Amino acid sequence: MSRLLTWLVAVQLLMGCASVSPGPSPAAQRVDPWEPWNRKVYAFNDTVDRSVLAPVAQGYRDHVPSPVRSGVGNVFNNFADLWSTANHLLQNKVQPGAEMGARVITNTVLGVLGVFDVATLMGLARQPEDFGQTLGVWGLASGPYLVLPLLGPSSVRDGVGVATELSLASPSQLASATAGQVAITGLQAVQARANLLDTTALLDDVALDRYSFTRDAYLQRRQSLVHDGSPPVDFEDFEDGPAADAPLRPQ
Template sequence: MARKWILSLALSLAAGLAQADTTAAENDGFTRPLDQLQFNPYLDQREFERSTLDALQVYDPWESWNRRVYHFNYRFDEWVFLPVVRGYRYVTPGFVRSGVNNFFSNLGDIPNLLNSLLQFKGQRSLETTGRLLINTTIGIAGLWDPATRMGLPKHSEDFGQTLGVYGVPDGPYVVLPFLGPSNLRDTGGKVFDFAAESQVNYLNVAEVSSDHPEITALRVVDIRDSTNFRYGQTNSPFEYEKVRFVYREARKIQVAE
């Protein structure tokens, strides 16, 4: 009788611990991702297999290190970045946040223009030049964006795209600390774009920022505030592979534009 009672108690404790572990894991957003999975009955099996293989064949020789950096970025975003962004939204009125975003977006048109010229994209170069002139003058140093209302769309061109246009391969996939997904070619492109913007020193912002790091900090917070991606939002244990695949395909499209 005592043995049965002890066995029953042990089983009850084990079940309780298992349930607690499952609840804790579910709060992290990475368990039971297949519960809501629905298959399209009209999906071609060969196409499904081909797309799955494509996702797995991203060149990622540093995957072990990249996954560590990805996890670091996930936790930093959860514990530091997003709380700062929420505080920024709480204390800053919407129209002020919009003005800050427009201002830094206007600065970003400098590397956009340089790379449009390097890629011999005449129309985009003219449109970006027009945006710079209009937003810097009528828009008061870029705090407003009248150029978009006047029919001049915002373009995004970087030196990684420029290298891709000239046939430079993307190279190994890389996850950069804080910055997220990239590849070897685009990482070098980021360095070039940063150096170009600093050398041009448009509106004297680069020089002033060297003495006032809070301007750079504000720009970083603004970028995170305007970026919709959230780690764990896919509720999938394969999020790393998904982000890697989407990044590669998105860059292919951008280079081909």
């Protein structure tokens, strides 16, 4: 999650898109036909974040020692790496899947159930993949942009991926009792939000319209991920010459 939002900011800064266009471009209308509703959900998420999640995350970062936060993050990453392994294999990416599987085994055994990231020190880098990417590789179109309550930017395809991961690959499933599941989910959310505190502060500084800023960067980043960094060019966006504010069509 922290890597995603860092990319959101970085992509837009490099493209010089921290300004509001006079109106939505045809490309934006094409990928975001539900914009009025999405903006309402975005505003709701922002209110919850500023009122509850961000302050709790700030307190977590201020008062929990860094080694402890690092260990918690490593455990969650190790669980996510197991799901990434499955998605690599579902996409027929055998070598990355094998490497990620080796990473999970290494960190689980030598890293004390993932508390320590031994695999990175051994040269086994993280290669995250999610089910939304898998659906894209299988040929399922992205569909319209969609802001999910509490979960943030998505698309119809990625929303299906998120729902699948929440039901099959959530760390909360490690607990048998409901209270334990809620506690794990809450800790995961706070950990992720604490990692994003500095990045979201930068987003506030550079974006005049945070909604369109986030949407365009999210769609471009997801397209790049599905195509392993080499997305196809949508020539419809270049009919009258390249437009700096025209997002790539999600695939």
